[in-house]
Amino acid sequence: MTGRFMTVEGIEGVGKTTQVARLSQALSARGIAHVVTREPGGTPLAEKIRDLVLSPREEALPPMAELLLMFAARAVHLANHIEPNLRAGRWVLCDRFTDATYAYQGGGRGMSPEDIGRLETLVQGARRPDLTLLLDVPVAVGLERARLRDVGKTRDRFERERADFFERVRAGYLERARAEPERMAVIDAAQPADQVAAHITRILESKSWIS
Numbered sequence: 001m002t003g004r005f006m007t008v009e010g011i012e013g014v015g016k017t018t019q020v021a022r023l024s025q026a027l028s029a030r031g032i033a034h035v036v037t038r039e040p041g042g043t044p045l046a047e048k049i050r051d052l053v054l055s056p057r058e059e060a061l062p063p064m065a066e067l068l069l070m071f072a073a074r075a076v077h078l079a080n081h082i083e084p085n086l087r088a089g090r091w092v093l094c095d096r097f098t099d100a101t102y103a104y105q106g107g108g109r110g111m112s113p114e115d116i117g118r119l120e121t122l123v124q125g126a127r128r129p130d131l132t133l134l135l136d137v138p139v140a141v142g143l144e145r146a147r148l149r150d151v152g153k154t155r156d157r158f159e160r161e162r163a164d165f166f167e168r169v170r171a172g173y174l175e176r177a178r179a180e181p182e183r184m185a186v187i188d189a190a191q192p193a194d195q196v197a198a199h200i201t202r203i204l205e206s207k208s209w210i211s
């Protein structure tokens with residue numbers, strides 16, 4: 001049997017990294033073979049593309065180039081990491097995937113969802129996540145958490161964006177969740193991390209993926 005493909009999404013500061021780690025522990029405790037990965041990135045080559053797209057530099061990165069780089073990294077990640085692991089029966093737990101492209105490049109940068117959809121089909125064929133957990137918090141809460149977490153760190157190209165950009169990103173995510181409620185579960189991530197983790201466990205139990 002092929003593995004299950006799960007993705008975790010949300011704006012900056014929603015606690016994705018914590019919840020991905022908690023979920024990985026929960027799967028390990030049940031003996032479920034899985035890999036944890038992220039986008040953009042997830043393989044040495046795709047991580048180089050990540051550096052290119054996240055590093056602030058003087059020359060502008062046009063939104064179209066940003067969009068294509070996200071999908072270039074995804075094509076590498078799918079071929080070299082995601083698909084082989086799913087075929088081997090391992091679950092793939094991915095910190096961000098194509099919903100982030102619709103939310104950031106679509107909602108945030110204003111690229112057309114039709115163009116994103118065409119690239120999605122071109123790069124992924126029929127591959128879509130089996131389940132997406134959207135960790136949702138109001139933008140002010142997420143940005144404040146990210147600010148406290150990142151004190152003293154250099155902010156990447158996205159972290160330098162203003163609140164109105166993240167409002168559009170959040171709206172983009174919520175719109176996708178409304179359109180695909182079967183695949184995407186919206187989780188109130190303003191709650192303490194333990195409660196968020198418990199909610200995620202209940203979702204997997206309700207699908208009979210874990211017990």
Ligand code: TMP
Nearest residue numbers: 039040070096097100101104105158159
């Ligand atoms: P991270 O910091 O959560 O690892 O994500 C890196 C940044 O990349 C984050 O600000 C969101 C952005 N991103 C996109 O803009 N489009 C995408 O398709 C993906 C996967 C990430």
